Amino acid sequence: MAESSKFEPKIVAFLCNWCSYAGADLAGISRMQYPPNVRVLRVPCSARVDPFFILQALQQGADGVLVSGCHPGDCHYLTGNYVARRRFAVLHDLLQFCGLEPGRVTFAWVSASEGERFAQLVREVTDNVRQLGPNRKLIKEQ
């Protein structure tokens, strides 16, 4: 009983095709262990991640969101992540302003060769969200 009632967060991860998704893939083929709480969505670039995706994930029941793309300067489309960074900065500050818990939405840069970093990131994000508890603020009551 105690085991089944333990809160397991659902985390939606938006990973860019060229770096972070490949990084997650590397973690997989290297058989690194990380929590199974993330649901990965592959996007062409971190700039493809419309703030709507993040908010909608939280509305529809995700407890946390992870957005990850190439390191600055490494974007497959040259400047996608620079543009995305500004957008995410405003979204991050605005969510903070509204009173959403810091740690609900995480942004990170993970390259294709950083399999261990990806695994570690997922461990940390999962721990953070688990400590925050279920998402009760943005969730849309059905």
Added chain:
Amino acid sequence: MDKVARLRERAKELLEKQEVVGVLGYRASSRPGISQVAFITRPEEVDRLIFDSACSQNLANYLLKVKDKGKVAVVARGCDSRSIVVLLQEKQIEREKVYILGVGCEGVVVQGEKSVACRSCRYPNPVIYDEMVGEEVHFEPETVEDEFDRLTPDEWWEVLSAEVARCIRCYACRQVCPNCYCPVCFVDASMPALVGKTHNVSDNIVFHIMRALHMAGRCVECGACHRACPMGIDLMRFNRQVAKIVRERFGLVAGAKPDEMPALTIFKPDDPQEFIR
């Protein structure tokens, strides 16, 4: 000669010489303390033009609606001129087709009180104009404090969600905004539906976050949306915050400089990224 007389005189001259097809300004309405937007096309009608503290609309919005008629003269205060700058930056209007009659503004008065947006106004005078009508205005802006600094994030969330819970999703805020000109707004998109269309609290707060986000680097804090809201929601809270984020993070002020681009359309390789892991 006072401001209004000068404005009428110049409007008349511009129309008589056919330098412009019309003059966009304000006229009195049948209700005291409330003005209407006027588009004057005949020289004999210029005496309808007024300019006082009841003139609350942002004329840049109406400029978009008459821009196809030809060259238009427009009365512009600080905020209107900054909206015009944003529209120029975003290539919605051409500079040659607008004649800007700049006026200094002391602030809009709504029901006997200076509008919240105008109290903290730092741009009472136009940033671009073809000529100034009357003198420039100078006053010390007030600092408008939000109580969120004194509350915990959870308490502030409660305050804010109770506020936006009143939103009836009429989109008056969008209609009056000169920078909300998208042919298909995200709230009207249905394939995919980006935000729920009922006035559910969760959807309301997402709508208000996204409205603020779309305004980042573009909102000139004219307060037209705030004054248009039939439910009295304090939209300036979001607008002020977004302007503050853009100012502090990127050092930009929306519409302040014609040769700069809106903050989210440009980037620097060394933008702050302390929030990214």
